[in-house]
Amino acid sequence: MSPPAESSRWQLLRLVMPYWNSDAKWKARGYTVALLLLTLAQVALVIWTNYWNRALFDALEARSLNRLMMQIGTFVVILLLTVGVTAMHMRVKRWLQLDWRRWLTARLVDKWMTRGHHYQLQQTRGEHDNPDGRIAEDIHVVTESAISLTHSLVYSLLIFSTFANILLTVTGSVQFPGTGLMVPGYMLILAVAYAGAGTVFGMLLGRPLIRATNKLQSAEADFRFGLAHARESSESIALMQGEEAERRSSTSHFAELGHRWYRQTMAYLGIVSFSSGYGVLLPVFPILVMAPQYISGAMTLGVLMQAAQAFHQxxxxxxxxxxxxxxxxxxxxxxxxxMSLYNDLQDLEDQAAQPQDRICVAQSQQAEIVLRDLCIATPDGQVLIDGLNVMIQRGERVLISGDPAVTIGLFKVLAGLWPWGHGEVWLPAGAAICFLPQRPFLPVGSLCAALSYPQPAGTFAAGAMQHALESAGIAWLAKRMEEVDNWQSVLPLRTQQRLAIARLFLQQPAWVFIEEASSAFEARDEEDFMDMLHRELPDSTLLAISFQSGLERHYQRRLLLNHLPQEPLVGYGTPLRALRKS
Structure with missing residues (x-):
């Protein structure tokens, strides 16, 4: 759930402010100070321009060519300095925006891509839809806009403090009509009243804008996600002739986007209408107010224009x-x-720190896997299986079958992805463990990188990679090792599974967990796959989830797991312990 509005601001500060205490703190602080100094330089140039404006109009009023030429020379200096300061300011500001975004992105990606949080987040409730969009786009907005808004706020505060003094100095006092009462600093009072009235009316008219913008961004994210999901699943959509359904879905998402866009437009309408009138009146208003003083000779044309510009600033x-x-x-x-994404990721970390409320996955010095009083549940608390006690020795080959929800749940528990439930899982410390899912992940890049994943390309020798491909029955891919492509799209599922098997042979893990990794194979190919495992991984422990019959001879025993209220049973081969907690 999203944090309360009042506390979310403090939480956001605690999230983003440590950037200035990070490893690159001195560079970040240096650029921040430089940005502040350049902002001061910008304000100084504006003040200089204000006084130059007064001198220019006084020279024009005096019809003095020498004074005019002097002011032209002064303006050239102001112009050159303004261009230089603005360019330096832009360079410093954009570096700070990008570096802050890099730091904050890395911080959230670290939380997202750790201990299976990216997977667990999909299984839990909360306002964390489209985490990729939040990291890519929303962090961009947060960091870029925060620096731009802070700079403009500091600039405005400095302008206010300096030009308030200028306005007080050059306009003096005015006599209230019909009385002898003198009003000192009347233009400053009018400026504050003018801006205050504009701010109040603008805030009232623009209040719906925050809600409308938030909902529009959510609709934009949903629309992008739908298109991206269709792209990733293009083969399945084409085979099922689901293009019309995807068009309907896209149209529906865009209709919602259009509705939110219209609501934001209506929220913009009032404030834009008011702002346009407010802006048109602003440069004229002070001249009209001070015109009687100028006509009476109480101020020069230069002072009038300087005061009008000061009023505008x-x-x-x-x-x-x-x-x-x-x-x-x-x-x-x-x-x-x-903040919603960060809080939900933080919740996952906090839950991991409370082992009594979740499945405890730890390492032991024993060469065995031990499941002790294991209960697997869904995220909403529905128990799938309870009281599971199993011990698997190093080198054993175990077939796991039964209810798919339970067996696949056990696969995810052993991988550390599924913390919901209670009990203990002990894995051998220091042993190479490899999980082989039904649909393998193949990163976009070279085929060499896909075969070496998660190790970087070049980790394994070319001869070893060639042998792995041959053993997996896809030697024909060897000539494409340097090609770059989206292999999950260009290779059929059967070839993808063989590529994952070749990856397994390359890494030679001591413990292998297989989740229907050969589901796309024909029966004969399935037998060949098991023979390959025995030949290439003779000393590895195999735990395989499979619902196909006829493969029992390749395993030493079978673990049959069923959804409650049925007992978790163990059969085939050497008996295992599976006890229900009393």
């Missing part, structure tokens, strides 16, 4: 909330999505 600074409302809404929506 001051109100622009005070209008920071309304000017940045849309970006604040976008940032807030992305921040909430990042």
């Amino acid at each position: 001051l109100t622009s600074a005070l209008s920071w909330p309304i000017d940045n409302l849309a970006e604040l809404a976008r940032w807030r929506a992305s921040a909430d999505r990042v």
Whole structure:
């Protein structure tokens, strides 16, 4: 679940602020200080431009060519400095945005890609849909917008403090009409009132924008995910002639996106209408107010224009909330999505720290696998099997069959992916363990990288890789080792499974867990697969999930697991212990 709105801000700070204490803290702090100094330089140039503006109009009013030429030279200097400071500021700001994004992305990816959290997250409830989009897009928005908004806020505060003083100095006091009452700093009061009224009305008109933006981003993510999922499953969709269903799904998602877009448009409408009128009036308003002072000779044309510009800068600074409302809404929506993902990943870590409420998977110095009082449940608490006590010695070959939900659940428990339930699982410490799922993962890249996965390409000798491919019956792939492709799309499932088997032969693990890894094979090929395992991995322990008959002769015993309320039974070969807890 998402954190409460008040606490989420503090949680977000605790998530992102450690960047300035990370390994690259001195560089991050240095760039932050440089950004602040460049912001001060920008403000100084704006102040200089304000005083130059006064001198320019005074020179024009005096019709002095010499003073005009001097102001032109001054302007050239201001222009060159502005261009240089702006370029340096952009370089520093963008480096800081990218490095902060890199650090925060790495932090969330580390939590996501550890101890099977990326898999467990799919099995649990919470607001963590499309974690890839949250990491790729929302972190981008959070870091980039946070620095841009912070810079603009600091800039506005500095502009306010300096131009308030300028406005007080150059405009002086004015007499209230019909009375002898003098009002000091009247233009400053008007600037604050003008900007305050604009901010209040803008906030009221823009209040629905945050909710509308959040819902639109969720709809955009759902639309992207649907298209990406269709791309990844293109072969299955084509074989099942499911294109029309996918078109309907895409249309439905886009219809929801369009609805959310319309709601955001309506939220934008009020604030944009108000902002346009507010902006058109802003440069004219101070001149109209101070025109009587100029006409009466109380101020020069240069002072009038300087005061009008100072009024504009001051109100622009005070209008920071309304000017940045849309970006604040976008940032807030992305921040909430990042925090929801982070909190749910943190929940998984916290649950892992409470072994009494989950299955404990640990390592022992014994060359055996021990399941002790094991209970496997679903994430919502439904018990699949209870009281399972099993010991498997090094070198044994065990066939696991029965209820698919239970057998595959056991496979995931042994892999450390399924913590729901209770009991103990002891795995041999230091032993090479390999899991062979029904549909193997083949990364996009060279075939050599896919065969070596999860080790980097080049880990294994070319001769060893050639032998592994030959043993798996796919020697014809050897000539394509350097080709780069999406192998999960271009290779049929049967070849993918053989490639995973070749990967197994290459790695030579001591313990092998197989989940229907040859389901796409024909019966004769299945027999050949078992013979290959015996030949290439003669000393390895095999635990295989299979629901095909006729393979029992390749195993020493069989573990039959059924869903409660049936007893978990053990048969075939050497008996194993499977006891229900009393």
